[in-house]
Amino acid sequence: MVLKLHGFALSTCTRRVATVLHEYKIPFELVPVDPSKGEHKAAAYLEKQPFGQVPYIEDDGLTLFESRAICRYIVDKYRAPAGVSPLVPKDTKGKALFEQAASIEYSNFDPYASGAVREKVFKPMRGLPTDQSAYDFCVSTLSAKLDGYEAILGKQKYLAGDEITLADLFHIPYASMLAAAGCDLMTTKGPNVTRWFNELTARASWVAVKDGAKSFSSY
């Protein structure tokens, strides 16, 4: 029975999961959830995802939500294809450095990147007014945080070391939307962040989903 990804094509978090499914060449079916119709807040949906958020998966009898948890589950359960290094290291120190990088994404990048995108992309889409001072705060904080990234990425290729991990991939959906939100930091902060961002967004797995995740049955 094929893995079912309940989400919608352009959702950032749905594309985060779809990227990793592509990295590991896992067939999946995208089961559309239409947030404009409030489908993610319906009682039947809340049974599966009590916070009313997108996406969740159903795989082999397991229902799982939270995109980063889903990605970790995929990497844990399935073998990386030949030539693809495992996206989560298994050795103690490699795993610890991965967890450090995954935590950096969540605490030092996501609040500010997603906040900027919310103000200048999502709110206008929903006819809501942009809070310019919230946007400015997100961008100036993100700029300071990316100084940390520039230092790290000057010493190693990726956030957890010299191999790509989930921690790098987690950044892509919001990082790729910053330009549309009027923020060019990913390509102007410094040469190391620019190199890393360009490599990430050129990956075949992201290119396959960036304009919309869709069901994929053979790689």
Place this chain on the structure above:
Amino acid sequence: MAILKLHGGKQATCTRRVATVLHELQVPFELIEVDVANGAHKSPEYLKIQPFGQIPYIDDDGFLLYETRAICRYIAAKYPEYGLIPTEPKANALFEQAASVELTNFDPSASKAGLQLWIRKMGYPFPTDDKIIADNLETLEKKLDAYEAILSKQRYLAGETITLADIFHLPYGVFVTYAGSESDSVMNRASRPNVARWYKQLISRPSWLAYLDGVTTTTAY
């Protein structure tokens, strides 16, 4: 083997999270206080270790690690017998789901409101904002309705036994209660009896009680 060194602040919120988990796992550690008041965490030497200029970090026999949840995961993985990170694949997936719920659905509002409420309670000379506290507590109330649904079916967030995902809700889960009273706060409402039950279990743990007055070097358990 050298004792684990926890570089942070005696009262600092994230240092307390790490100390709680070290205590859960009965790991001896030395607290080395970073002089945050004088900007020690922003010095070039410090930034070489922690490029975001934040506390805490650990030095485990020469292995340096920062980000509290990463530190806690690293230590818990060394002592799987405590079960704080389940290893069976399905249980592990549900743990990761719960750990992510804490990050995305609890921490953003709980840490914003909690930090300010903690600053006020401690009497620190930093500005606080009633609106930030109120708005974030309101968000948190709604999130905890979903927690109530989850915790009405199982004892803890990842299943029937406690995991790091539950413990990560400390210390902010306590600080947000400073806006209420012992008998009625956002974590302890009659309308959410399962959240209240779960919260009371968390704050009764010896690992939380051990550092109520601040983190201290702990060499014996």
